[in-house]
Structure formats: C-alpha cells, structure tokens
Amino acid sequence: MYPILAAGTLEVQEITVLLLALAAMLGLARILGELARSLRQPAVLGEILAGVILGPTVLGNLAPDAFLYLFPQEGAAAIALEGVVVISATMLLLVVGLEVDLETVWRQGKSTVAVSALGVAIPMAMGMTIGLSAPQWLGAGSSEHGVAFAIFIGIALSITALPVIAKILMDLNLAKSDLGALIISSAMLNDLIGWIGFAVVLALITGEGTGGMPVWLVILLTIIFLLSMLTLGRSLLHRTLPYVQAHWSWPGGVMSFVMFIAMLCAAATESLGVHSIFGAFVAGVAIGDSTHLTERTRDTINQFISNIAAPLFFASIGIGINFVDNFNLPLVIVVLLIALTGKIAGCVLGAKLTGMSTRESWAVGFGMAAQGAVGIILGELAREAGLINDELMVAIVVMALTTSLLAGPLIQKVLGSTTQKRLQDYLGDKYIVIEPEAATRDDLIGLLAQRAAEITDLDATNIKRLTLDRERVLPTGLPNGLAVPHARIDALKKPCVIVGTSRWGIDFNAADGRPAQLIFLILTPPDQPEEQIQLLGLIASTFNSAVVRQRAMAAKTSTEFLAALNVGSATPADDKE
Amino acid sequence: MYPILAAGTLEVQEITVLLLALAAMLGLARILGELARSLRQPAVLGEILAGVILGPTVLGNLAPDAFLYLFPQEGAAAIALEGVVVISATMLLLVVGLEVDLETVWRQGKSTVAVSALGVAIPMAMGMTIGLSAPQWLGAGSSEHGVAFAIFIGIALSITALPVIAKILMDLNLAKSDLGALIISSAMLNDLIGWIGFAVVLALITGEGTGGMPVWLVILLTIIFLLSMLTLGRSLLHRTLPYVQAHWSWPGGVMSFVMFIAMLCAAATESLGVHSIFGAFVAGVAIGDSTHLTERTRDTINQFISNIAAPLFFASIGIGINFVDNFNLPLVIVVLLIALTGKIAGCVLGAKLTGMSTRESWAVGFGMAAQGAVGIILGELAREAGLINDELMVAIVVMALTTSLLAGPLIQKVLGSTTQKRLQDYLGDKYIVIEPEAATRDDLIGLLAQRAAEITDLDATNIKRLTLDRERVLPTGLPNGLAVPHARIDALKKPCVIVGTSRWGIDFNAADGRPAQLIFLILTPPDQPEEQIQLLGLIASTFNSAVVRQRAMAAKTSTEFLAALNVGSATPADDKE
Structure with missing residues (x-):
C-alpha cells in the first residue's frame, strides 16, 4: 500500500470530522466576516471572531464535547x-x-x-x-x-x-x-x-x-x-x-x-x-x-x-x-x-x-x-x-x-x-425641494437658490445670477433626466447641494434631449475646486442606477428621496481584509 | 495547546516534505498535462502520468530513497x-x-x-x-x-x-x-x-x-x-x-x-x-x-x-x-x-x-x-x-x-x-497562388479557377463562369482586404479552396472600399451546403487577427503563407480535462 489515499490512513470518521471542521470554520468565518464588513470593519475581525466562537473560548466552554x-x-x-x-x-x-x-x-x-x-x-x-x-x-x-x-x-x-x-x-x-x-x-x-x-x-x-x-x-x-x-x-x-x-x-x-x-x-x-x-x-x-x-x-x-x-x-x-x-x-x-x-x-x-x-x-x-x-x-x-x-x-x-x-x-x-463621502452626507431634509412650482429653468434655479440662501445665510439673487451665468456658457443637462447647475460662491465656507425634483421635467439642454427631473444646484467655495468635481462625480455615479433615478423622481417627500439614495448605496466593494 | 498550528503536531521536516510533495505533483502534472493538451489529448492523461513518474512505477524504482x-x-x-x-x-x-x-x-x-x-x-x-x-x-x-x-x-x-x-x-x-x-x-x-x-x-x-x-x-x-x-x-x-x-x-x-x-x-x-x-x-x-x-x-x-x-x-x-x-x-x-x-x-x-x-x-x-x-x-x-x-x-x-x-x-x-477543421486542413502548397499576374477581378478568378480545375480534374471555364455569376449577384469583398468568391460545383466531391494573394489589391466591392489582397475561391459540392458557410466562417475568424493578415499578405512563398496561418492558431482553449 502506498501512502496517498491508501485505505486505512484516514478513517471514515476522521474524514467526516475534517470536513465538518472545515465547513464550520469557512461558514462561520464568512458570516461574521460579512457582518464586520457591513459595519465597515475589516473582514479579518469577523474571521478571528468565528474562531473564538468555535474554539475553547466559547464552544469549548459551553459544549466541550462538541468542541x-x-x-x-x-x-x-x-x-x-x-x-x-x-x-x-x-x-x-x-x-x-x-x-x-x-x-x-x-x-x-x-x-x-x-x-x-x-x-x-x-x-x-x-x-x-x-x-x-x-x-x-x-x-x-x-x-x-x-x-x-x-x-x-x-x-x-x-x-x-x-x-x-x-x-x-x-x-x-x-x-x-x-x-x-x-x-x-x-x-x-x-x-x-x-x-x-x-x-x-x-x-x-x-x-x-x-x-x-x-x-x-x-x-x-x-x-x-x-x-x-x-x-x-x-x-x-x-x-x-x-x-x-x-x-x-x-x-x-x-x-x-x-x-x-x-x-x-x-x-x-x-x-x-x-x-x-x-x-x-x-x-x-x-x-x-x-x-x-x-x-x-x-x-x-x-x-x-x-x-x-x-x-x-x-x-x-x-x-x-x-x-x-x-x-x-x-x-x-x-x-x-x-x-x-x-x-x-x-x-x-x-x-x-x-x-x-x-x-x-x-x-x-x-x-x-x-x-x-x-x-x-x-x-x-x-x-x-x-x-x-x-x-x-x-x-x-x-x-x-x-x-x-x-x-x-x-x-x-x-x-x-x-474622505470618500456619499451624496447622503451632503443632504438633509431641508436640502431637498420636492416639485417646486417652477415652469422654466430660470425660475427653478431661482427657487433652489432661495433655499440655498436660507441655509447658508447668503444672498439668493447673487447665487441665482452666478449659476445662470455659468449655465449660459455651457448648459448642465445630463442624460437620463439629470441637471447639475453649479457655481462657485466667494463667501461660502463649505459645499452646499440643493436638490429639486420635477414631475414634468424642465429643459436643461441635455444631449439626449430629455428634460431634467432631478436638478442639483451645486455651490462650492472657490478655494476648494476639487469639491465641485467630486460632487459632480458623486451625483453621476449615484444616479447611474435606473432604480435609484426612478425612485428619486417619484419621491413625494424628502424622506422618500433620501431612502431612494440608499437603494443604490452598494456595500463596500473590496473584501481582502 | 490546541490542535491547530500547535507546535509539535507537524514538525518542520514534515511540513517541508508536504510542501515539496505538493510542488512536485503540481509542477509535473502541469508540464505533462500541457504536453498532453498540445498533442490534443485530455490533460488528465498527463496528470496521471506525472503520478506514475513520481510514484513507485518510475521514481520508486530508480531512486527509492528520493521516492x-x-x-x-x-x-x-x-x-x-x-x-x-x-x-x-x-x-x-x-x-x-x-x-x-x-x-x-x-x-x-x-x-x-x-x-x-x-x-x-x-x-x-x-x-x-x-x-x-x-x-x-x-x-x-x-x-x-x-x-x-x-x-x-x-x-x-x-x-x-x-x-x-x-x-x-x-x-x-x-x-x-x-x-x-x-x-x-x-x-x-x-x-x-x-x-x-x-x-x-x-x-x-x-x-x-x-x-x-x-x-x-x-x-x-x-x-x-x-x-x-x-x-x-x-x-x-x-x-x-x-x-x-x-x-x-x-x-x-x-x-x-x-x-x-x-x-x-x-x-x-x-x-x-x-x-x-x-x-x-x-x-x-x-x-x-x-x-x-x-x-x-x-x-x-x-x-x-x-x-x-x-x-x-x-x-x-x-x-x-x-x-x-x-x-x-x-x-x-x-x-x-x-x-x-x-x-x-x-x-x-x-x-x-x-x-x-x-x-x-x-x-x-x-x-x-x-x-x-x-x-x-x-x-x-x-x-x-x-x-x-x-x-x-x-x-x-x-x-x-x-x-x-x-x-x-x-x-x-x-x-x-x-469536425471543427482549421483552414490549414483545406490548404496545401498547390492550393496557394502567390501573386498571380492578374490585374482585374475576372482575370484573377480565372487564374484561381484554373488551379482548382487542375486539382479537381474539372472544367476551369465552368468554375470561372459559375463564380462570376455568383459574384455579380452579390460582390464578396470583405473588410480588411479579404474577398471570398465562391460557387457550388455539381461534379465536386469535397470542398476545394484556392487562395490567391495580391500585393496591390484587386477591387471586390468591399464595404470598406479596400481592394482585396487575400482572395479565397471557395468551391463546394451542392449536397454539402454547410461546408460553404463553415469555410466562410473559418476564413473570417482566421484572418480576424491583424498579425495573421499582414503576414499572409506579405508571404512570398506558399510555405510562408501556411506559416502565417499558424501564428493565429490558438492552442485549444478549454482545459478541464
């Protein structure tokens, strides 16, 4: 008899135990690893914890025979x-x-x-x-x-x-x-x-x-x-x-x-x-x-x-x-x-x-x-x-x-x-304006600027003017019913995003000709140029998902709008540790 | 001490042996598996052979101590x-x-x-x-x-x-x-x-x-x-x-x-x-x-x-x-x-x-x-x-x-x-006509038909006429300098492909306007309709590679042409067994 797979070296009972032990380790480590990840902690934490539970610390204490x-x-x-x-x-x-x-x-x-x-x-x-x-x-x-x-x-x-x-x-x-x-x-x-x-x-x-x-x-x-x-x-x-x-x-x-x-x-x-x-x-x-x-x-x-x-x-x-x-x-x-x-x-x-x-x-x-x-x-x-x-x-x-x-x-x-923020981190209930009564682009930007002014204690007219100036140079309509009018505001301390929704849509000259139903007024301080680009990227990636777009467009309250954003927030992608 | 990784269960020497044994098995099995695959045999043949060599049959006989x-x-x-x-x-x-x-x-x-x-x-x-x-x-x-x-x-x-x-x-x-x-x-x-x-x-x-x-x-x-x-x-x-x-x-x-x-x-x-x-x-x-x-x-x-x-x-x-x-x-x-x-x-x-x-x-x-x-x-x-x-x-x-x-x-x-044949299986030296002296499409088809007639003992004029008839209905020029004039020939027993190359190119009315530099005359028996389609697909896939096209177009002898085909012939894709 030669060693490998020769009858008698590993008995049936031993192979059974080996497989069960491996299954228990793999299974519990994965469950607790995923739990750790969902709490934004490294998976290794959950994996070691799985061992602690299966080992002398817990199982060995509670059920020594099973251990x-x-x-x-x-x-x-x-x-x-x-x-x-x-x-x-x-x-x-x-x-x-x-x-x-x-x-x-x-x-x-x-x-x-x-x-x-x-x-x-x-x-x-x-x-x-x-x-x-x-x-x-x-x-x-x-x-x-x-x-x-x-x-x-x-x-x-x-x-x-x-x-x-x-x-x-x-x-x-x-x-x-x-x-x-x-x-x-x-x-x-x-x-x-x-x-x-x-x-x-x-x-x-x-x-x-x-x-x-x-x-x-x-x-x-x-x-x-x-x-x-x-x-x-x-x-x-x-x-x-x-x-x-x-x-x-x-x-x-x-x-x-x-x-x-x-x-x-x-x-x-x-x-x-x-x-x-x-x-x-x-x-x-x-x-x-x-x-x-x-x-x-x-x-x-x-x-x-x-x-x-x-x-x-x-x-x-x-x-x-x-x-x-x-x-x-x-x-x-x-x-x-x-x-x-x-x-x-x-x-x-x-x-x-x-x-x-x-x-x-x-x-x-x-x-x-x-x-x-x-x-x-x-x-x-x-x-x-x-x-x-x-x-x-x-x-x-x-x-x-x-x-x-x-x-x-x-x-x-x-x-x-x-930090890599999520769009949610910028928004609260008062940043969201559900279906404001505005029929044109300029009226809508005016209403959003109004809300921004209330939050930031700045001048609404100035915000509206700067945003429209930028809009005239290059329209900010994006495909799929999005628009991102934006401006840099001198007195601003940190970025401010105001969202407006529109059931019937307002034309922002998007490449696909679709009127905008989700409009984001993005205001950033001039000394933080990276913020504007980051926010634009964040909006594009968040609303890349058709489900998120549809739910956000259909939102009847600001809470519903915020909930829609969570639909698309993926769990952390990487899983090495 | 608990069992897993506890000192003393597996000694240094034992772990060394375990790793060396696994390395030897993996390494030799892969080398012989690849060898088997290159001979178009299942990899499992080479993998078992690796064990035979490492085991009592060969190593155990030649160097019992090493085994x-x-x-x-x-x-x-x-x-x-x-x-x-x-x-x-x-x-x-x-x-x-x-x-x-x-x-x-x-x-x-x-x-x-x-x-x-x-x-x-x-x-x-x-x-x-x-x-x-x-x-x-x-x-x-x-x-x-x-x-x-x-x-x-x-x-x-x-x-x-x-x-x-x-x-x-x-x-x-x-x-x-x-x-x-x-x-x-x-x-x-x-x-x-x-x-x-x-x-x-x-x-x-x-x-x-x-x-x-x-x-x-x-x-x-x-x-x-x-x-x-x-x-x-x-x-x-x-x-x-x-x-x-x-x-x-x-x-x-x-x-x-x-x-x-x-x-x-x-x-x-x-x-x-x-x-x-x-x-x-x-x-x-x-x-x-x-x-x-x-x-x-x-x-x-x-x-x-x-x-x-x-x-x-x-x-x-x-x-x-x-x-x-x-x-x-x-x-x-x-x-x-x-x-x-x-x-x-x-x-x-x-x-x-x-x-x-x-x-x-x-x-x-x-x-x-x-x-x-x-x-x-x-x-x-x-x-x-x-x-x-x-x-x-x-x-x-x-x-x-x-x-x-x-x-x-x-x-x-x-x-x-x-069988899934390769283009090479249809071609031999005499099937390849390197830069025949033809300036027009009709002349070229005539020359290729001539060669086909010599090989198949059929009438060259008939082949040329049938091919040109087909060509007039729908030109057979393909993008990237390929052309595939074809005809079904009654007396033909098995498919016959004649290749002609042309340094300056001959117009076959391709969609990209490029004159054809590689011309394939495809003749098939009427009772094997699938052969024609298979050959067309084979030519398209073989010359999909720019490298293969360039080498084939530059070939100065039929051997060079056949060598060009081998550049693109991939090793068998699958590797399960």
Whole structure:
C-alpha cells in the first residue's frame, strides 16, 4: 500500500470530522466576516471572531464535547486539519507578497527609506527595551531565548499590514495619491524588513534544533535565498512567465506555475527553520510585479485564497487560543500603547524629515500603524515556536485589530475632507425641494437658490445670477433626466447641494434631449475646486442606477428621496481584509 | 495547546516534505498535462502520468530513497498529504456536479431515458455476469463482498465521464446541437445512476463496519439524502443564493457559500460510509443549475479546482500504484472490450429505439463510451475500500483513458465532416497562388479557377463562369482586404479552396472600399451546403487577427503563407480535462 489515499490512513470518521471542521470554520468565518464588513470593519475581525466562537473560548466552554469532536486534540484528523491550515497560511502570504511592488518602493526612494527606517527603528527599540527588561511579565514562552524574544517583540510592535493599509487608502480615495504611494511603499519596505528580522528570530531559536545547522549558517542561507530570489530568481521568473503565458493553457497554467514556485520557496525556507510562509511571501514579491501576471490570473488566485484560505487561517487562530482565559488587560494596554506611540512617532518623524507637512506626516504615521493580519500571523508563528505565551498572543491579536480599526478614522480626522463621502452626507431634509412650482429653468434655479440662501445665510439673487451665468456658457443637462447647475460662491465656507425634483421635467439642454427631473444646484467655495468635481462625480455615479433615478423622481417627500439614495448605496466593494 | 498550528503536531521536516510533495505533483502534472493538451489529448492523461513518474512505477524504482523522502509511507506528512488529496477529490466532484444541469436532462426526456437506461443496463449486465462468475481472476480485493464486487464491476463498465464528453463535443462543435444535448443529458443521467449505485456498493461493504448501522439503513439514508437535496435542498439553495449574491461580498461570498454546502454534504455522505465525494457531487448538482450562480463565480471555482485540485488528485492515483508491476494485459483487454462493446451497444440500441438515424446512433454510442476521470475516481474509491486489487485498478485506469482517447476520433469518423477543421486542413502548397499576374477581378478568378480545375480534374471555364455569376449577384469583398468568391460545383466531391494573394489589391466591392489582397475561391459540392458557410466562417475568424493578415499578405512563398496561418492558431482553449 502506498501512502496517498491508501485505505486505512484516514478513517471514515476522521474524514467526516475534517470536513465538518472545515465547513464550520469557512461558514462561520464568512458570516461574521460579512457582518464586520457591513459595519465597515475589516473582514479579518469577523474571521478571528468565528474562531473564538468555535474554539475553547466559547464552544469549548459551553459544549466541550462538541468542541473536542470538531477539533480533536490529536490523531489523524488533527494532523490533516493542521496540514490544510499550514498550506492556507502559506498561500495567504503568497498573495500578500504578490501585492508588494518593488518598483514602487524604489521609485518613492528617499522618503520611503526615511519613513520606514524611523518607523521601524523607534518601535523596535522600544519593543526590544521592554522585551529585554521584562520578558517574564510580557510573556516569553521560555527563558532560554532572551535575545530572540526581545527582537521578536521589537518586530511585532513595528510591523505593518500591507493589505489593511491598501484597503484603508482605497476607501479614503488616497491609494493613487503621492501620500498614498508613500504610505504603501513604506509599508512594503517595512514588511520586508520585519519578515527578514523574523526569519532571523526563527533561525535563532530553531537553527540548532532542526538540521543541526549553526545559527549563523541558517541566517546566511536565508539572506542568500532572499537576495537570490529578488535578483536572479526574479529576473528568471519574469522571463519564464511570458513563456508560460504563451504556451500553457490560460489562466490555469500561470496559476499552477505561481503556486508551484510558492510551494518550492516555502519548502526551502521551512527546511531552514524560518517557516514556510516567509518563502511564500518572498516568492510573491519576486513574481508580483511582473507585467506578465495579468489581472485575471491575479484575481483568480486572489479570490480563492482570500475567500477560502484566509478565513481558514484566521479562524484557526481563534480556535487555537482561549481569548478569555488569556486576556491580560495591563499587558494588552502596554502592547497597544507601545505599538501606537512608537510606530506613529517614528513615521511622523521620518515624514517630517523628508519635508512633508505636519498634517500629511500625521496621516503617514496613522496609516503605518495598522497591523492587521500581518501582526497576527507573526504572533501565531512565534507562539507556535514556543517563543511567546498565550497571553502575549492574545494581546498581539487585540493590538493588531485595534490599530487596524483606528487607522482609517485617524487619517480621515487629520486630513479632513478627503474622505470618500456619499451624496447622503451632503443632504438633509431641508436640502431637498420636492416639485417646486417652477415652469422654466430660470425660475427653478431661482427657487433652489432661495433655499440655498436660507441655509447658508447668503444672498439668493447673487447665487441665482452666478449659476445662470455659468449655465449660459455651457448648459448642465445630463442624460437620463439629470441637471447639475453649479457655481462657485466667494463667501461660502463649505459645499452646499440643493436638490429639486420635477414631475414634468424642465429643459436643461441635455444631449439626449430629455428634460431634467432631478436638478442639483451645486455651490462650492472657490478655494476648494476639487469639491465641485467630486460632487459632480458623486451625483453621476449615484444616479447611474435606473432604480435609484426612478425612485428619486417619484419621491413625494424628502424622506422618500433620501431612502431612494440608499437603494443604490452598494456595500463596500473590496473584501481582502 | 490546541490542535491547530500547535507546535509539535507537524514538525518542520514534515511540513517541508508536504510542501515539496505538493510542488512536485503540481509542477509535473502541469508540464505533462500541457504536453498532453498540445498533442490534443485530455490533460488528465498527463496528470496521471506525472503520478506514475513520481510514484513507485518510475521514481520508486530508480531512486527509492528520493521516492520515500517525498512520499513517506506513514507519519504526519503522509496523513496531511492524504488530507489535502481527499479535499481535492471532494472539491473536484463539486465541480463535476456543478456541470450537471437537471433541467437539460428533463427537457431531453424520452430519448435521454432510453439511451441511458440501455446504455447502463447492457454493460452493467455484462459486468455483473463476469464479476459474479470470475471475481478472483478479475481482481476482487477479497472474497467476502461477492455481490458488491459484481455490482461495482457493472458500474465501472457503464459509467461515463461528463467533463470529457463535454470537452469532446465542444471540440467537435456539437455541444449545442440536438445530438450533443442528447449525449450530454444521457451522460448526466448515467452518472447519477452510476453514483447512486456506487453509494449502494460502498454501503454494502462498509455499512456494518463504520457506525454499526445496518446496510438497509445506510442505503435508505443515502436515498433520503439524495432525494431531499435534489428537491427541498435544491429549492432552498436556489432561494438562498440570491440573498448571498445580494448581501455578501462578491464573488467571494457565493464561493464560500458553495464550498460550505459542498463540505457539509460531503461530511454527511462520508459519515454514512458512502464517501465524501458523493455528497460533494450531489451538492454540485443541487446548486449547479441555479441562475444565480454567475459565470464569474463558477469560473473562479472552476479555474482553481480544475487547475490545482484536479492535478493533485490525478497525480495521487499514479503515485498510489505501481503501473508496471500491476499491468495484466489479458485483464486490461477484457475490461476494455466489455466497456467498449457493452456501452456502445447499449447506447446505440437506445438511440435507435427513439428513432435516430444509424449514423447518429453510433455517434451517441461512441460519445457515451468515454469514461475519463469519473471511471478512475470510482476505481480509486473501490481500491481504497479494499473492493478491488491493484491489477484491476490499473486495468480500469487504462480502460478509462483509452475510451476517452477513442471517443473523439470515433464520433468524427461516423459523423464525417462535422469536425471543427482549421483552414490549414483545406490548404496545401498547390492550393496557394502567390501573386498571380492578374490585374482585374475576372482575370484573377480565372487564374484561381484554373488551379482548382487542375486539382479537381474539372472544367476551369465552368468554375470561372459559375463564380462570376455568383459574384455579380452579390460582390464578396470583405473588410480588411479579404474577398471570398465562391460557387457550388455539381461534379465536386469535397470542398476545394484556392487562395490567391495580391500585393496591390484587386477591387471586390468591399464595404470598406479596400481592394482585396487575400482572395479565397471557395468551391463546394451542392449536397454539402454547410461546408460553404463553415469555410466562410473559418476564413473570417482566421484572418480576424491583424498579425495573421499582414503576414499572409506579405508571404512570398506558399510555405510562408501556411506559416502565417499558424501564428493565429490558438492552442485549444478549454482545459478541464
């Protein structure tokens, strides 16, 4: 009998348990992940919570038998489940690595180096100091690995979470700005530094254990692996990909190729004792910025891994630990404080040094503070290696999640108006004028200007005149019964939008000849030119949906109008974390 | 310590081996799968071959140490690898199930029932007869399960491979014809019958072993599971899917949902002892025909599973068995003969009974004979359960692959011209006239007619006259410098295409006003009207590519012209098997 699928290796009962465990993890992680997303929180929060519920914290407490049935402590089912989780984690890091674009890092140059150097150095110094001075209190797994433990604490408090940051910046419409590029490339460099440091930590504690290799050799080999993958390996991969793309079936061929390389690299680092996911991450980085990896291929890998492998991995963290028993409030507070202050201080300093404004520097600092999944992965590996105890692991999970939850709102706060608002955010009942008695364009604009004047305490005649002047230069009728008369008003402090509806429609010279039934008077201050364009875009996108248009046109009260807007407000599109 | 990712369950060395084994399986399966595809054979052939090379047959013989390192016979790495393979097989059957469209089966009605009833009954009767009379010679795993063994042989010889058949019909351009629909829906019904029968076989041999449940209860519960999933379960799923589609992230939410259901169903059937993949298959059937499962979601699941899970599973079959030691030629021949004659006879009879022509009936028979992956999966499960020995398993694999390889060419043979030909198949050096000395349309057609006359031994003047008559009714100039003068010629036996090129171009009254530089004289027999249309389509699609057009127009020899055609000939698009 040979091993694979040979009768007797995995019994019927074990396969049943394995499948049920996977189904429970996948199912609950998805439900709670969606719940988190609907509350505008990262999905990883819900996924870990699913594990907490299925694990010793909740299920293990309420129904220990069910818990032990689903997640047996030993035997073939436990081993097989762990194998699936290890591979999921490896694949997850491949995807994280694929998102690192080395070109971007180099292009941002000096600022990136300054921000990540200080952003790593300060929290790392703080972490190492406390790690060396109070390892026992902090939660060292054993006393043998003093230095390794201290370095790990330094890394754990200085790492950032690229996927979380990318998501936050996208949500804030900053992903493609200079500021966003700086934050992202600093985070990439930061992550690279962190992972290399972590590989060293693992080498320190496992080097002598596994292959009998001396520590210096493990570190040397790890660095050789890293450098050769990012230079020779990368260029070889970039030359092989077009061949694969051209001659193998698509996108399947490229997918297998990427997975194959990732598993080889994972095996390489695992055999060194620096964990498989470091290799998968490096493989992702080496492959990721190839122009031959098409969006479609990337997306298929991404979808499957972030929807199947990631939930399995994050749920497994919740299952592996008792969050209530191991919750140590002082420890949580200390870890959280150091992570926040150290990281933010370092990044703000770095950004200031390269000449950024105070406001932008703070935004960089807050953005870089998000730890998310990456901090949790590192913590889990350290716990696995016996480097940290369960209490510290819980503190790291809480810290990583809290920093991710805070980053978005804090950037928003410091940058002010750059948030991606919805049209609803500009409108209230008094901004909506349902079917005013106006038969012509000029009368209607007059009535809307009247309402704007009441709200803003400005002169209605002036608003009407400026709007009509603009209207005469170029009519603002849009297709599908929309019109967007607008003007810039000197004394205005913030943008003001007044909506008017018209059952019979009023001609605004639209390209499709249709009279306007939804008319938006858009008034903006002259020093905020971007607001006008943003509002125009917002109106166009909101009313792109025929359902929203029809409901808004049929609204008999301002409440009905506002309700119509909510029909079209999509749930957040992205779902990586 | 809790089980998942707890230190010590999977050692560093075991994880390394697991990753290397997966990388080797994925990598080699892809390379040989692509090789098979380039030879116009199903990829599954190459994937199993990869396992044969990595397994005891080749690697185990040449380098036993390397084989045992990569695929250890016991221990955690072996268990984890088997867990991954079990899940891969389960997911693979989910995808196979997703392709079954129950509506199509019902719509085809009577013919479907006749073809699959006889197509199952005859080979099953033959298989059971030989299974009962010579179980030892055939390769029964033990003598206790006489009836179960005979039923299994019957099923193994009567099953069809839906994915293989679908692929063959697509290649032959028959997938959407009535004939194709009949073959596909018969195959679906056939598969359903086969899987249910197989569930009964497993219940017979494992029912008393696992949960201590009596056999009749296992069978009853299996049937209840099947019926409730295909009625109540199906309608519940179809009602839940729109909700998931609307409120969860997309396509991730639907993907997780489908996987969740599949794993639950797999666990249900596994716990009954009728194997997890039966449950996954039924889940796929229940979900598969929902209109709410969009192409995009289907495609993402499909791509990942058929490119990652399927190669892993098929390679594992090659790794699990020594193909040389267990190759028993008489047994292979008997199994192959019964499978072919029984299946083909049954289906041809069934098709004739419903009033199909002899030619079409044979096409149905040959199509239904393809066993491919499904036969192999059943065999593997039976081997696992100790029902059959390794020699019979090898015979079943060889039979399944041979029938799949034969089905395409045999259908082609019996249906004659309906093959999807390439333009190259019509052309040879003498069919290509590079820049003939003709300045007008009529002269050019005359010269091409001359060449056609030389090849076909017909009268050149007649060909020219008929073509010009047709040309005067409606000019045949196409955009982009193409022209397709054509005529039906009474004495012609098979289609004849003559190509002429013209550097300066000759006016054929194209819509874009461009003179024709590539002129195709298309002559077809009057009794094959479809040939003309097919050829016109073939020319249009081949020269749709600007690169192909330019190279063909610039060709200085007929060889260069033929080479230009190959630039555009894509590799086969589909890659399921």
